[in-house]
Amino acid sequence: MLKAETLTVTYGSHTALGGLDLDIAEGEIYALLGPNGAGKTTTINAFLGFVDLAGGRTSVAGINVQENPVAARRALAYIPEQVNLYGWFSGLENLDYFARLGGQSYDHDVLKRFLTQAGLQEEAFGRKVVGYSKGMRQKVGIAIALAKQAKALLLDEPTSGLDPAASYEFSESLKRVSGQGVAVLMATHDLFRALDIADRIGIMHSGILQDERAAKELSARELESLYLSVARGRVHQASSGMKI
Amino acid sequence: MNGRLQQEWRLFLKAPATLPLLIVLTVLSAFAVYNGSHRVVQSDRAVAAALADDIERYATYEKTAADFEAGLITEAELGSVRNAHSTVLFRGAARVLIPVRSELGFLSAAEQRPTPDLQRIGINTRYGNTDPALDNPENRLDGPFDSVFIISWLVPLFVLLLSYDVMARDREHRGSALLAAQAGGLRTIIVQRLLVRFAAVFGIVATILLLGTLYNEPDRLGTALPGLAVLLLGLGLIIGFWICLSAGINARAKNAATAGLVLLTVWVGTSLLAPVAISIILNRTAPPPDRLQGILEMREIQNDLNRRRDAVSQAYYDAQPDNRPVRQGNEYEEYWVRELYPRILAFDAAFAPLAQEREAARVRQSETLRRASVVSPSLAMKLLGDDLSGGTPERRQSFLRSVDDYQRQWRDHFDDKLASMRPLTAADYASAPIYIAPAEDKIDRMRRLVERLAALALAFAVAFAWAWWSLKRVEP
Numbered sequence: 001m002l003k004a005e006t007l008t009v010t011y012g013s014h015t016a017l018g019g020l021d022l023d024i025a026e027g028e029i030y031a032l033l034g035p036n037g038a039g040k041t042t043t044i045n046a047f048l049g050f051v052d053l054a055g056g057r058t059s060v061a062g063i064n065v066q067e068n069p070v071a072a073r074r075a076l077a078y079i080p081e082q083v084n085l086y087g088w089f090s091g092l093e094n095l096d097y098f099a100r101l102g103g104q105s106y107d108h109d110v111l112k113r114f115l116t117q118a119g120l121q122e123e124a125f126g127r128k129v130v131g132y133s134k135g136m137r138q139k140v141g142i143a144i145a146l147a148k149q150a151k152a153l154l155l156d157e158p159t160s161g162l163d164p165a166a167s168y169e170f171s172e173s174l175k176r177v178s179g180q181g182v183a184v185l186m187a188t189h190d191l192f193r194a195l196d197i198a199d200r201i202g203i204m205h206s207g208i209l210q211d212e213r214a215a216k217e218l219s220a221r222e223l224e225s226l227y228l229s230v231a232r233g234r235v236h237q238a239s240s241g242m243k244i
Numbered sequence: 245m246n247g248r249l250q251q252e253w254r255l256f257l258k259a260p261a262t263l264p265l266l267i268v269l270t271v272l273s274a275f276a277v278y279n280g281s282h283r284v285v286q287s288d289r290a291v292a293a294a295l296a297d298d299i300e301r302y303a304t305y306e307k308t309a310a311d312f313e314a315g316l317i318t319e320a321e322l323g324s325v326r327n328a329h330s331t332v333l334f335r336g337a338a339r340v341l342i343p344v345r346s347e348l349g350f351l352s353a354a355e356q357r358p359t360p361d362l363q364r365i366g367i368n369t370r371y372g373n374t375d376p377a378l379d380n381p382e383n384r385l386d387g388p389f390d391s392v393f394i395i396s397w398l399v400p401l402f403v404l405l406l407s408y409d410v411m412a413r414d415r416e417h418r419g420s421a422l423l424a425a426q427a428g429g430l431r432t433i434i435v436q437r438l439l440v441r442f443a444a445v446f447g448i449v450a451t452i453l454l455l456g457t458l459y460n461e462p463d464r465l466g467t468a469l470p471g472l473a474v475l476l477l478g479l480g481l482i483i484g485f486w487i488c489l490s491a492g493i494n495a496r497a498k499n500a501a502t503a504g505l506v507l508l509t510v511w512v513g514t515s516l517l518a519p520v521a522i523s524i525i526l527n528r529t530a531p532p533p534d535r536l537q538g539i540l541e542m543r544e545i546q547n548d549l550n551r552r553r554d555a556v557s558q559a560y561y562d563a564q565p566d567n568r569p570v571r572q573g574n575e576y577e578e579y580w581v582r583e584l585y586p587r588i589l590a591f592d593a594a595f596a597p598l599a600q601e602r603e604a605a606r607v608r609q610s611e612t613l614r615r616a617s618v619v620s621p622s623l624a625m626k627l628l629g630d631d632l633s634g635g636t637p638e639r640r641q642s643f644l645r646s647v648d649d650y651q652r653q654w655r656d657h658f659d660d661k662l663a664s665m666r667p668l669t670a671a672d673y674a675s676a677p678i679y680i681a682p683a684e685d686k687i688d689r690m691r692r693l694v695e696r697l698a699a700l701a702l703a704f705a706v707a708f709a710w711a712w713w714s715l716k717r718v719e720p
Contacts, residue, residue: 070427070429074427077425080419081418086255089258144422
């Protein structure tokens with residue numbers, strides 16, 4: 001569903017992504033880990049068509065993002081680290097606004113259902129977003145993704161700054177979304193949450209996918225050890241499993 | 245309206261700053277129209293009073309002359325009315341001349357703008373006040389709180405206030421990526437948001453101007469509405485210019501403050517600094533006629549005529565022997581008729597080339613100012629508004645030329661009566677020339693309006709091209 005082939009992105013002389021290959025299936029949750037500057041956000045931006053590629057290609061549901069970014073974005077939903085909603089609109093109005101931007105138009109009952117599915121309390125639907133917590137905004141972000149009926153979901157540090165309860169609720173919502181067959185690519189620093197919800201975990205460093213494992217193969221301690229070794233430069237090669 | 249535009253309307257109208265700003269714009273525009281309408285009403289009253297007074301006084305003269313001829317009153321009772329110079333020499337006995345009022349006089353609330361103008365005309369020279377304030381471009385940059393001021397300076401400022409952050413604020417709060425991830429992309433969103441703002445500002449100002457036109461010109465809608473259409477075209481172009489600049493800035497700016505500051509700097513540059521710079525350059529390269537110089541030139545001619553007064557009077561009567569006085573007047577009459585009147589004619593003949601030169605300098609300067617306004621949309625809009633409200637040097641010069649023509653007719657009619665001191669008859673009054681205000685030269689008018697619209701269109705085209713180029717490269 002989400003596919004990157006030898007994805008290469010450069011900013012001047014700096015290589016942000018160096019030939020990344022990625023393939024995420026329907027209903028799969030893929031967590032992308034790595035230190036700051038590893039290339040996680042650039043990978044997401046490449047799927048969104050926000051960056052010019054120096055090489056390779058990305059596709060969403062078989063649609064080449066570089067050739068047809070509008071059609072590709074139609075199949076995608078995206079939740080950034082901070083879901084910036086319009087404070088003078090209610091959660092419901094924000095959802096309506098973004099749903100229409102995404103080309104969908106629903107009546108209020110349907111919109112409320114999306115908000116409920118995303119885990120937002122009903123009493124908050126009509127309240128102005130300016131009074132929402134970050135967790136509530138993230139939930140509206142999920143509702144926007146649900147309303148878009150996207151085939152793939154991209155998340156960039158979605159649980160950053162959330163308290164454990166909000167983070168848990170968010171994870172549960174995400175599981176429900178992937179349960180509907182949506183492919184999820186999530187860039188995160190939250191190892192615990194990644195292990196909890198992801199099917200596969202990839203660890204990046206300097207624009208290269210250094211290691212990739214099935215989440216169920218790893219314990220929390222193993223994941224932390226793996227992450228730290230990559231972050232400290234003791235790089236694994238995913239293809240050979242050799243330590244270099 | 246499609247659903248997306250409807251959503252942008254809602255988002256725009258619900259934003260906290262929108263309604264207060266739109267209400268302030270509405271109130272200011274309405275107040276400006278009120279000011280202009282008040283001035284039109286006052287002017288109409290002044291014109292009506294002056295005309296009524298003129299008609300009544302002239303009718304009295306005619307009736308007195310007719311009564312005398314019918315033997316109803318004696319010569320002793322007739323007094324000075326019988327004497328020609330009393331009737332035609334003094335300004336108090338002169339006719340009131342009024343030009344055709346401009347189609348959109350209510351756009352301006354200026355005291356000195358001649359819309360309509362009153363010019364008293366008679367045998368006396370009119371070269372007394374040859375330097376109206378509007379000839380000086382410095383005086384044309386500021387002005388009262390009227391619609392011309394609103395649409396030239398304040399409307400662009402309101403457009404900036406409403407549009408400077410249409411995307412820059414989202415980018416600042418990292419919300420532009422979420423917007424860009426929706427199918428349409430940022431370019432479409434920026435364009436739709438700016439279209440909504442264009443419609444709001446244009447709709448409010450255009451509606452108020454339309455109401456002002458309907459209120460002030462109910463009997464002249466045939467000429468007023470085309471004038472309003474020209475004005476609204478200019479308004480659309482100047483709003484479009486600023487909307488395009490906002491689009492270009494919002495395609496790039498990382499935060500709202502930067503976008504606002506850049507746009508405000510452009511506004512200060514094009515709306516304040518450029519007109520002042522143009523005015524300074526213009527006053528050095530093509531200065532308006534110097535008032536003091538004009539007074540000195542007049543005085544010099546007067547002094548020369550005073551020195552040659554006997555020769556001037558002699559030359560006049562030699563040239564027109566039939567106009568020699570047929571009777572001996574008193575000392576007062578002798579002075580006016582034998583000395584002052586020939587000198588007035590000689591003065592006007594001597595001053596005419598200078599007056600023409602000064603008039604040409606004014607028109608030259610006005611044309612240069614108009615062309616220079618290509619670098620300042622606000623100045624171009626101001627000049628367009630001034631033209632439609634009637635406050636332009638060209639219009640005033642055209643009126644004064646017609647006044648000169650009429651003065652010549654007036655003098656030709658009364659000249660022999662005045663110089664010869666023959667009594668005026670009722671027939672003389674009845675056959676006096678009638679002033680008909682000339683219609684403005686349509687081609688010249690169109691040329692001026694088109695030039696100003698072209699300046700605005702050029703500014704819009706440049707801003708549009710830049711916006712287009714920037715929007716093609718818009719990034720979250």
